[in-house]
Amino acid sequence: SVVKKIAHAQNVLVALSSDPSVDEMAAAIGLSIFLDRLGKRATTIYSGATPNALEFLKPEETFEPTADTLQDFVIALNKDKADHLRYKLDGDFVKIFITPYRTRISEDDLEFSYGDFNVDLVLALDVSNGIDLDSALREHGRIMHDAVIVNITTGNPGKFGEIEWSDKSASSVSEMIASLLYRISDAKVEKEEATAFLTGIVAATNRFSNATTTPHTMKLASK
Numbered sequence: 001s002v003v004k005k006i007a008h009a010q011n012v013l014v015a016l017s018s019d020p021s022v023d024e025m026a027a028a029i030g031l032s033i034f035l036d037r038l039g040k041r042a043t044t045i046y047s048g049a050t051p052n053a054l055e056f057l058k059p060e061e062t063f064e065p066t067a068d069t070l071q072d073f074v075i076a077l078n079k080d081k082a083d084h085l086r087y088k089l090d091g092d093f094v095k096i097f098i099t100p101y102r103t104r105i106s107e108d109d110l111e112f113s114y115g116d117f118n119v120d121l122v123l124a125l126d127v128s129n130g131i132d133l134d135s136a137l138r139e140h141g142r143i144m145h146d147a148v149i150v151n152i153t154t155g156n157p158g159k160f161g162e163i164e165w166s167d168k169s170a171s172s173v174s175e176m177i178a179s180l181l182y183r184i185s186d187a188k189v190e191k192e193e194a195t196a197f198l199t200g201i202v203a204a205t206n207r208f209s210n211a212t213t214t215p216h217t218m219k220l221a222s223k
Contacts, residue, residue: 002150002165003184006035009121013070013147014044015140016125017132023200024125025054027174029062030196031123034181034189043070047136053203057196066136067143072115081105117142122149125173128158152176171212174200175220182223 006012012035014028028044035042046063075096083101087094098105122144127133130140137143151161154170170176178197181189189197201221205213208221 011118011120012040012042013119013122016046017127022203023172026196026200027177030193032062033193045136070117074113074115076111119147122147124151126153127160129160171217172204
């Protein structure tokens with residue numbers, strides 16, 4: 001199930017299309033905040049503009065405009081020069097200590113590069129196929145190579161995810177995700193993410209006035 005996939009993942013990418021709705025953007029914000037609170041490393045990629053209606057959710061604090069933060073930073077040193085390595089937290093810094101082996105180590109001995117993209121699970125919100133992804137994820141094949149992809153949509157299932165979770169009876173992606181997260185044991189949906197999900201539901205239902213609004217929608221919104 002999707003709940004189990006979330007439970008077992010550590011590095012989660014929340015992916016949006018190149019033209020997401022207010023519902024999808026609000027859902028991405030709420031989902032990312034929830035996953036961070038759950039102790040996951042959640043990254044939401046969106047390089048487009050956000051509507052003024054979402055300013056109060058502070059999207060700039062959630063959305064990453066590039067996939068750079070998903071990539072490992074690699075420090076390489078000839079193994080013959082190092083005896084062992086350790087690190088410790090020192091205030092705002094992570095200090096890496098390399099004990100030399102019969103030599104002295106300088107900056108010239110170190111090589112810096114970028115490694116693989118670090119993603120275990122992708123939660124895509126209403127993405128029909130790879131072409132529809134946000135432009136910052138154009139290299140999605142490389143970025144998502146070893147990840148499980150779950151595509152969540154209220155319309156017809158896409159052709160993108162390993163798991164295509166579609167619920168045409170739901171008013172919105174926000175409703176689907178909020179319902180899912182309430183089922184995760186030992187986790188609580190807090191005010192910040194609940195506000196984001198409610199924002200998405202309100203936008204998708206046109207303030208509970210259109211035909212997508214169901215008793216479940218109203219019950220969840222109340223919760």
